[in-house]
Every structure is written in C-alpha cells, then in structure tokens.
Amino acid sequence: MVLPTLSPQQIALYQKLRLLLWIGMLSSGILFSLSVLFPQIVHFLDLNEPGSLKLADLEFSSSTNPDFTINGKIAPTSTVTAVASHLGDFSSIDFRITLEHDSLLPASITTTLRRANRAAFLPRGEPIVASPNPTIYQISNTYYLLQDNILIPFISEAAYRSRYPEGHTIVKADAAIFNLYTKGENPIGFRIGSLLSFADGVYIITSETEMRPVGSAEIFLALGYRFEDVTAVSEEELGIYKRGRIILLNTPYSEGTLFEDTSSNTVFMIDQGNLRTVLDPTYRKFLLGEQTPIAIHTEDATEYIDCDLQKNLLPRSYSCTATIDSFKDNLGYSYEFVFGQNTNQPIEIKTMRVIFDTHVTLENAHRLLAKIKQRLLERFGLASSN
Amino acid sequence: MIFSQKILDWTHHLRQSGFLSIITLLLSELIVVLWLSFFALFALEMLLPTFVLARLSLAQYFFWLLLGTLATLKLRQETSIAYFDIPKKIWFPAIIFGWFFVLILTLLALVHFSLIGGAIFFSLYTGLSFLLWHWLTHESC
Numbered sequence: 001m002v003l004p005t006l007s008p009q010q011i012a013l014y015q016k017l018r019l020l021l022w023i024g025m026l027s028s029g030i031l032f033s034l035s036v037l038f039p040q041i042v043h044f045l046d047l048n049e050p051g052s053l054k055l056a057d058l059e060f061s062s063s064t065n066p067d068f069t070i071n072g073k074i075a076p077t078s079t080v081t082a083v084a085s086h087l088g089d090f091s092s093i094d095f096r097i098t099l100e101h102d103s104l105l106p107a108s109i110t111t112t113l114r115r116a117n118r119a120a121f122l123p124r125g126e127p128i129v130a131s132p133n134p135t136i137y138q139i140s141n142t143y144y145l146l147q148d149n150i151l152i153p154f155i156s157e158a159a160y161r162s163r164y165p166e167g168h169t170i171v172k173a174d175a176a177i178f179n180l181y182t183k184g185e186n187p188i189g190f191r192i193g194s195l196l197s198f199a200d201g202v203y204i205i206t207s208e209t210e211m212r213p214v215g216s217a218e219i220f221l222a223l224g225y226r227f228e229d230v231t232a233v234s235e236e237e238l239g240i241y242k243r244g245r246i247i248l249l250n251t252p253y254s255e256g257t258l259f260e261d262t263s264s265n266t267v268f269m270i271d272q273g274n275l276r277t278v279l280d281p282t283y284r285k286f287l288l289g290e291q292t293p294i295a296i297h298t299e300d301a302t303e304y305i306d307c308d309l310q311k312n313l314l315p316r317s318y319s320c321t322a323t324i325d326s327f328k329d330n331l332g333y334s335y336e337f338v339f340g341q342n343t344n345q346p347i348e349i350k351t352m353r354v355i356f357d358t359h360v361t362l363e364n365a366h367r368l369l370a371k372i373k374q375r376l377l378e379r380f381g382l383a384s385s386n
Numbered sequence: 387m388i389f390s391q392k393i394l395d396w397t398h399h400l401r402q403s404g405f406l407s408i409i410t411l412l413l414s415e416l417i418v419v420l421w422l423s424f425f426a427l428f429a430l431e432m433l434l435p436t437f438v439l440a441r442l443s444l445a446q447y448f449f450w451l452l453l454g455t456l457a458t459l460k461l462r463q464e465t466s467i468a469y470f471d472i473p474k475k476i477w478f479p480a481i482i483f484g485w486f487f488v489l490i491l492t493l494l495a496l497v498h499f500s501l502i503g504g505a506i507f508f509s510l511y512t513g514l515s516f517l518l519w520h521w522l523t524h525e526s527c
Contacts (some may be wrong), residue, residue, distance in 0.1 A: 006406065006408070010405075013408065014408045014411060018412060018415065019415060021412055021415065025419055032442075033442065047403070172503050287475050375437075376434065379433065379434070379435075
C-alpha cells in the first residue's frame with residue numbers, strides 16, 4: 001500500500017486505527033453470524049396498524065374479548081389468549097406491552113405461558129365409543145354410501161378403504177338399485193385428516209371439500225407427520241377438493257388428525273374442534289393401521305410458567321422476561337400465552353411485543369446448519385423425500 | 387452557507403494535517419471489505435433464497451454501500467490517492483479466486499439448463515473474462 005506523505009506519528013496512528021477497524025469489522029461479522037445462527041424471533045403487534053396482525057404471526061382467541069384484535073381492549077377480570085409456534089431451543093421469552101394514552105394503568109398485567117403440541121391445548125370432547133357404521137353398497141367396481149336415500153359414490157376404492165376397515169359390511173347390488181335411490185353428484189373423497197401426494201406436493205384433507213398443501217418437508221416433519229403415511233393419488237382423486245391455504249408451522253391441526261399420548265398410549269382424534277379419545281378398539285386399530293398418530297404429551301399442557309408484566313421506566317409500558325428452561329423436554333413447538341388483567345375497568349393495549357431468545361448451543365447451531373444443508377439440496381433437486 | 391463553509395474549513399484543516407489521508411485510507415479498506423461482504427451475501431441469497439433477506443435488506447445495504455463508495459472516491463480525489471498499490475501476490479490469487487467463485491455460481495445456476503445452453507454460457511463467460519483481462523492489462527501498459 002502506497003501511503004501518502006505522512007509523518008511517522010501519523011503512520012503509527014494509521015496502523016493503530018487500522019487495527020481497530022479490523023477488530024470492529026471482525027466483531028461485526030461474528031455478531032451478524034451469531035444473529036443468523038441463533039436468531040431472536042420477534043412478534044410485534046400494533047393494534048393501530050391494520051396489517052400488523054398478519055405480520056405478527058400470533059393467533060389470538062378470547063371468548064370474553066372477541067374484538068381484542070380490533071380494539072385492543074381487555075375487559076375487566078378477563079383474559080386474551082395467543083399462540084405462536086417455533087422450532088428451536090429457546091432460553092427465554094420477553095414480553096413488552098404498551099397501553100393507549102387513555103387506558104387505565106393497572107398495577108400489572110398477568111401472563112401465563114405453556115408449551116406443548118398445539119392439539120394439547122384443545123378442549124376435551126366426548127370419547128369416540130363406536131366406529132361409524134353406515135350402509136355401503138358396491139355396484140360394479142364402485143362403492144357407494146347410502147345417506148338420506150341418496151347413493152353417493154366414493155371417488156375411488158382407496159378413498160373408501162381410507163374410511164372403513166376391511167370387514168365392514170358391504171351390500172352388493174346392480175344398477176337396478178338406482179330405481180330406488182338417487183345417485184349423488186359429488187363423490188366422497190378420503191377420510192378427513194388423510195395425507196395425500198400428487199406430483200411434488202403433499203396435501204392434508206381438512207374437510208370433505210378442501211385439501212391444503214404443506215409448506216415444506218421441514219414443516220411436515222415438525223408437525224409430527226411421517227412420509228410413510230402419505231398415499232399417492234391420481235389427479236382425478238385430488239380433483240374433487242378445492243385447494244386451501246398453505247399449512248405452516250403455526251397452522252392449527254385439522255379435523256381427523258390422530259395423536260397418541262406417549263405416556264398413556266391413549267389415541268386421540270380432533271373432531272369439531274375437540275380432542276376426542278378413541279375408545280372403540282376396532283376403530284382404534286383401523287385408524288392406527290391407516291396413519292401413525294402424532295406423538296403428544298398431554299401433561300405438557302398442565303405445566304405453566306407465570307410472568308406478570310410490571311411497569312417499567314417507559315411511560316405506559318409493561319414488561320417481563322420468562323425463563324423457559326423447564327419446557328426443554330416438552331413435546332411440540334407451540335407456545336400459548338394468556339394475558340389478563342384484574343382491575344374492574346377495561347384496559348386498552350396499543351402495542352404488544354413477544355421476543356423469543358435462542359440459546360447459544362451447539363445443538364441449535366447443528367439444527368440450523370442441517371436446515372441450510374437440506375435447503376441447498378432441495379434447491380438443486382438432490383434432497384430425498386425422507 | 388456558513389455551515390458548508392465550516393465543513394470546507396474543517397476539511398482543509400484535516401488535509402493539511404494529513405488526517406484526511408488517514409481517514410481516506412481507512413475508508414477505502416472498509417469499502418473494499420463491505421463490497422466483498424455484499425458479494426458473499428448476494429451469493430448466499432442466490433443459493434438460499436430469503437435466507438439473507440429475512441435478516442437484512444440487501445437493497446438498503448447496497449444503497450449505503452454505493453454512497454460510501456462515492457464518498458470514498460471523492461476523498462481519494464481530494465487527497466490525491468489515485469490507486470491501490472496492492473502487491474501481485476495478493477491481487478493475482480484474489481482475481482483467480484473471484485473468477486472461480488463466479489464460475490461456480492454460474493454453473494450452479496445452469497444445473498437445470500441443457501448441455502448446449504450450459505456450454506454456450508461457459509464459452510461466453512470465458513471469452514468475456516479473457517477480453518476483460520486483455521483490456522485491463524493493455525490499459526496498465
């Protein structure tokens with residue numbers, strides 16, 4: 001490097017500043033790399049911004065505050081629940097809330113959190129004590145369900161077999177039966193909750209008329225599904241469904257999804273928004289033969305951490321940090337937060353920030369590097385489906 | 387007016403004292419590193435779409451980088467530092483490395499192309515590299 005005319009003192013100063021510059025650049029590079037390898041995930045909600053809820057990626061629910069996401073109000077002695085899902089081993093969650101300028105300022109805002117498989121948060125429904133047993137007709141090679149004097153065809157034998165076990169009673173008939181019953185127009189597809197594949201996509205049947213594609217192989221596996229349970233289908237079989245939104249990690253499990261508690265070996269199914277135990281042994285055996293249930297640990301949903309947000313130095317602001325090491329062994333990646341207030345007047349939230357901090361551990365670094373490798377392989381079509 | 391005059395006076399003082407040269411040299415080094423980082427991040431974004439963009443806005447980075455480069459070139463003009471005198475043992479391997487780096491990225495981008503298309507791209511890349519090398523070495527004579 002040709003140096004312009006500088007005195008020896010200036011050259012010495014230049015060398016020292018150059019050393020500081022390189023230390024600064026290397027430190028910045030290391031900090032940036034750490035922020036990439038051990039990201040901090042921030043959910044920020046500004047209730048005065050219309051598009052903020054979608055960007056915040058938090059799912060809110062509250063029977064006592066149904067308009068919370070519109071007006072930010074929490075009624076007296078009531079709660080609001082939010083759910084977020086993230087892969088990774090987090091060490092703490094930071095909560096920060098600011099209230100509107102005309103809101104009452106409570107002494108604190110209560111928060112409880114828990115981590116489990118998302119389905120473990122669902123209410124328990126009545127157990128399933130008997131398997132469905134409708135009348136099934138076989139006319140030529142097509143199976144039909146008789147319902148309200150209408151013979152509704154199954155789109156394929158595979159669709160029929162996905163719903164009813166091998167020994168199910170079938171009445172064989174010929175075309176003359178259509179003199180007695182009307183033939184249905186819209187065929188019946190696969191059992192709700194089935195995993196189907198066509199071309200390069202994997203789809204989950206979420207209702208009798210809708211299928212939803214899964215966002216990626218990583219999301220598919222993270223949700224607890226197995227590629228061995230995916231059934232390849234034809235375009236015709238898939239064509240009866242309309243395509244719904246992509247399933248991401250934060251998407252609630254659909255109806256018909258099967259779970260098995262790792263402690264008690266109890267099998268559950270989601271039905272009408274409830275988690276129902278499958279008690280009928282024949283039906284349970286049939287369902288387990290169709291699909292491996294997702295491992296769940298229902299007891300995780302009974303483990304809570306409290307973190308009451310206290311006023312901090314900033315005006316109208318509350319914050320707290322919850323250490324979540326005790327959730328380390330919990331199954332599932334969904335976090336449920338319940339915010340509440342105990343005053344006799346409503347409070348109005350202006351902004352809410354939930355920050356997940358990632359442990360700086362070798363395991364997390366390995367996980368991210370494995371994800372990067374998988375993405376690279378997928379990019380060039382070299383990734384295997386397993 | 388008074389403010390710009392103060393800036394000019396301050397710049398003149400720094401030039402006279404030699405500190406402007408120090409600042410220019412440091413800035414030059416910083417800008418080169420930032421350009422190399424930009425290329426690395428851009429290459430990473432090409433290989434893993436959204437991996438970098440989820441964390442950093444490359445457009446903003448590029449904007450500030452361009453501004454910084456212009457400011458540095460202006461300062462080099464002011465301080466008469468017209469060129470980098472980098473030893474051959476540094477710039478020659480750097481150019482070879484850069485050539486192979488761009489080649490690998492190009493080849494990876496051509497994975498889904500036909501053999502003929504890939505061959506044409508490779509020929510064009512090699513030809514343009516030769517022309518650029520010839521022009522640079524011719525200019526320096």
